[in-house]
Amino acid sequence: MAYSDKVIDHYENPRNVGKMDEADENVGTGMVGAPACGDVMRLQIQVSDDGIIEDAKFKTYGCGSAIASSSLLTEWVKGRNLDEAAAIKNTEIAQELSLPPVKIHCSVLAEDAIKAAVKNYRDKRDS
Amino acid sequence: MNAPVTVQTPIYLDYLSTTPVDPRVVEAMKQCLSTEGIFGNPASRSHVFGWKAEEAVENARNQVAEMINADPREIVWTSGATESDNLAIKGVAHFYHKKGKHIVTSKIEHKAVLDTCRQLEREGYEVTYLDPNENGLTTPEMVQDALRDDTILVSIMHANNEIGVVNDVAGIGEACRNAGVLLHVDAAQGAGKVPLDMEHMKIDLLSMSAHKMYGPKGIGALYVRRKPRVRLEAQMHGGGHERGMRSGTLATHQLVGFGEAARIAREGMSAEAERLAALRHRFWAAIEDMPEVYINGDREQRLPGALNVSFAFVEGESLIMSLRDLAISSGSACTSASLEPSYVLRALGLNDEMAHSSLRFSFGRFTTEAEVDHAAQCVRHAVEKLRELSPLWDMYQDGVDLNTIEWATH
Ligand SMILES: Cc1ncc(COP(=O)(O)O)c(C=O)c1O
Numbered sequence: 222m223a224y225s226d227k228v229i230d231h232y233e234n235p236r237n238v239g240k241m242d243e244a245d246e247n248v249g250t251g252m253v254g255a256p257a258c259g260d261v262m263r264l265q266i267q268v269s270d271d272g273i274i275e276d277a278k279f280k281t282y283g284c285g286s287a288i289a290s291s292s293l294l295t296e297w298v299k300g301r302n303l304d305e306a307a308a309i310k311n312t313e314i315a316q317e318l319s320l321p322p323v324k325i326h327c328s329v330l331a332e333d334a335i336k337a338a339v340k341n342y343r344d345k346r347d348s
Numbered sequence: 349m350n351a352p353v354t355v356q357t358p359i360y361l362d363y364l365s366t367t368p369v370d371p372r373v374v375e376a377m378k379q380c381l382s383t384e385g386i387f388g389n390p391a392s393r394s395h396v397f398g399w400k401a402e403e404a405v406e407n408a409r410n411q412v413a414e415m416i417n418a419d420p421r422e423i424v425w426t427s428g429a430t431e432s433d434n435l436a437i438k439g440v441a442h443f444y445h446k447k448g449k450h451i452v453t454s455k456i457e458h459k460a461v462l463d464t465c466r467q468l469e470r471e472g473y474e475v476t477y478l479d480p481n482e483n484g485l486t487t488p489e490m491v492q493d494a495l496r497d498d499t500i501l502v503s504i505m506h507a508n509n510e511i512g513v514v515n516d517v518a519g520i521g522e523a524c525r526n527a528g529v530l531l532h533v534d535a536a537q538g539a540g541k542v543p544l545d546m547e548h549m550k551i552d553l554l555s556m557s558a559h560k561m562y563g564p565k566g567i568g569a570l571y572v573r574r575k576p577r578v579r580l581e582a583q584m585h586g587g588g589h590e591r592g593m594r595s596g597t598l599a600t601h602q603l604v605g606f607g608e609a610a611r612i613a614r615e616g617m618s619a620e621a622e623r624l625a626a627l628r629h630r631f632w633a634a635i636e637d638m639p640e641v642y643i644n645g646d647r648e649q650r651l652p653g654a655l656n657v658s659f660a661f662v663e664g665e666s667l668i669m670s671l672r673d674l675a676i677s678s679g680s681a682c683t684s685a686s687l688e689p690s691y692v693l694r695a696l697g698l699n700d701e702m703a704h705s706s707l708r709f710s711f712g713r714f715t716t717e718a719e720v721d722h723a724a725q726c727v728r729h730a731v732e733k734l735r736e737l738s739p740l741w742d743m744y745q746d747g748v749d750l751n752t753i754e755w756a757t758h
Contacts, residue, residue: 224669232669238737255755256740257700259663259689263739280739284665288737 224285225319231289236296239278241265249342253333260287260327264334266298266306268342274298274306279334286324290314290331298335307339357673359719363712364509364537364654365677369605370562370713376608377564380404380601390598391589401600408607415610416539416554418546418571424590425598428568429536432555433460433503435570435594436532439580440501440553441468444530448498452529454478454486455695457505461534465503482697483646484511488519495527502531506538506554510692510708511645512654514542521550530578536560536568540613541621541651546571552578558602562713563609567602570594620713624653627711627720631655634724638731640744644693644706653711656693658702659727661741662734667707670730674723677708701740701750 224232240263241248247268254261260283267276277295281288293314298306314320314328360368369377380386380401390405392398406420413420426432441451453465455477465475476494480486486504495502502524507514517533524531532553535544539554540561546554554571558564572578572593586595613620632655635641640660659667664678689703698706707727711720735741740750 232666235737240742252739253756256704256750257755259665259700259704261739261755263742280737280742282661282738282740283663285669287663288666 227293227318228285228289228320231292231318232285235279235288235292237276237278237292238280240280241267241276241278246345247342249338249340249345251334251337251339251341253337254283254287254330256282259283260330262287262291262330262334264291264294264331264338266335266338266342268303272302274301274303283327283330284324286318286320286327287330289318290320290327291334293317294331294335303339303342307336309335355716355718355722357722358675359673359715359723360675361709361711361715361719361723362675362677363715364512364560364651364708364710366559366565367562367712368714369564370609370612372612373563373605373608377601377605380604386600386604388600390600391587401598404600405598405603408603408610411607411614412556412569412610415614416535416544416546416556416571417548419574422546422571422574424570424572424593425603426568426570426594427566428559429458429534429555429557430460430568431594432536432557432568432570433458433532433534434464435580435583436553436555436572437461437464437501437503438468438583439593440530440532440578441471441473442581443579444500445473448496448500449473450476450496450499451501451503452476452478452491452494452499453503454480454505456480456484456486456508456510456692457503458509458534458536461503461505480695483649484508484513484644484692484696485646485649486515486520488516488523491520492523492527495523495529499527499529502529504531504533506533506535506544507542507651507654508645508692509537510690511656511696512537512651512708512710513645514538514649514651516649517544517551518549524552525550537651540610541617541653543617546573558606558609561609561613563606564602567599567606569606621652624711624715627715627717628653628655630717631709631711631720631724634721635727638728641731642702644696644698651710653715654708655710656706656708658693658698658706659731660702660705661738661744662705662731664704664706666734667705667730670733671707671726673726678706 252263279291281291311328311332388397388401390401409420530552536557539556557568644656693703
């Protein structure tokens with residue numbers, strides 16, 4: 222299958238690969254997917270006291286499109302506030318990366334990951 | 349120090365999928381593809397063009413028969429192993445339906461066998477699908493235990509196309525013959541690579557395909573035993589070619605190519621097997637020290653040039669994407685809409701994750717040591733890179749048991 226240039230670029234030079242301390246109260250972690258389905262994404266955001274995402278890291282087990290979707294997402298969320306980040310739609314990711322129909326689920330997973338990370342951060346803060 | 353050997357990429361390591369046509373085979377085929385050459389219809393009895401074509405076809409029949417130590421009259425030409433499987437299974441089922449309607453096969457057969465069996469189920473036949481053992485082998489004992497009074501046919505493959513393991517088809521033949529049940533063997537992957545001997549093995553029907561053994565695509569054969577005689581109901585009706593079992597004008601150039609491929613395979617079989625096994629061992633030796641890397645299928649009972657490997661914590665499709673220098677295939681069908689891991693690996697007891705993380709490497713006649721070395725290096729590099737990206741690898745290194753996590757399956 223042919224991948225778009227953008228997918229290949231993110232796949233070969235993934236941005237913001239890494240891991241943050243899950244226990245840190247400024248960090249929100251979203252882990253979505255399942256090994257059995259062939260993709261797992263872990264997206265982490267570091268949030269400033271005024272609610273801006275200062276940094277983002279990811280690790281992804283999955284196909285090239287899943288890796289690219291999560292890599293792109295980390296670029297997009299940096300500098301946004303939590304509501305803006307949680308409002309990112311999978312269709313925007315799919316469009317940016319020119320994902321074929323069979324790979325749309327990768328962008329859905331990325332959307333789920335940022336929503337889960339934001340929720341995790343807020344839950345931590347609320348408790 | 350030796351000068352670095354440069355290899356041309358991409359490197360073809362997908363010989364189980366298909367093989368390039370051997371140049372000697374191309375030469376033989378060319379003789380049938382010109383106006384001066386052997387272009388006649390082998391069924392034309394009234395002139396020399398037909399006689400020459402018939403002679404070429406019968407020569408090819410001898411060559412294919414010789415490869416499996418059979419009588420040439422036991423060879424029926426088909427368009428490939430898919431057709432051979434269909435003809436053998438449906439042909440026997442339809443001919444012997446009054447004797448019984450039960451068929452035994454295994455869960456890891458090629459789709460050409462499985463889907464044919466499914467069709468027969470729709471027609472009212474009953475099929476038992478055996479689970480192979482964890483090494484991917486279906487044993488004579490398993491077959492024996494599945495036989496019933498109304499069993500008419502057993503269909504078990506010789507070599508498996510995904511994991512490369514080779515079944516004891518001689519032993520399975522004994523079990524079937526003792527019980528008076530016919531045995532069909534899909535030998536698309538094994539024929540020409542591993543010795544097969546129809547005089548001594550109690551196999552009644554055997555499917556072969558030229559393009560898996562350096563012959564052209566679109567041609568194959570079904571061996572049909574004469575003593576004791578096996579009867580088939582034809583699936584393709586017409587001019588009564590191939591003793592009524594398969595009508596249609598014979599494709600002289602294809603058959604001549606298949607015959608030449610069979611001759612080359614038979615003559616070089618043991619030397620080639622030895623060379624390919626050495627390449628396989630060389631490849632494995634270069635990657636086996638990596639953590640959490642496993643061979644799928646029996647380590648000994650296998651095709652000399654085939655290896656299926658799971659690389660835990662990395663996903664097969666992304667691995668293939670990293671391995672652009674290599675032409676290989678993945679155990680997961682992530683590109684299909686279903687996202688289903690290989691049914692063969694699942695039947696071996698691999699969990700979905702390990703099935704998704706597997707690659708099939710198959711070496712062949714034109715594979716060199718330098719290519720194998722380069723391939724192993726690429727694989728190491730890619731696996732290391734992807735593990736750095738993998739949250740599962742992180743968790744594994746932190747000592748987290750992935751089975752204890754509740755994943756949200758989607
Ligand atoms: C075990 C097995 N059976 C049958 C087939 C089908 O063979 P053909 O391509 O000649 O129809 C193949 C090849 O894909 C195979 O590997």
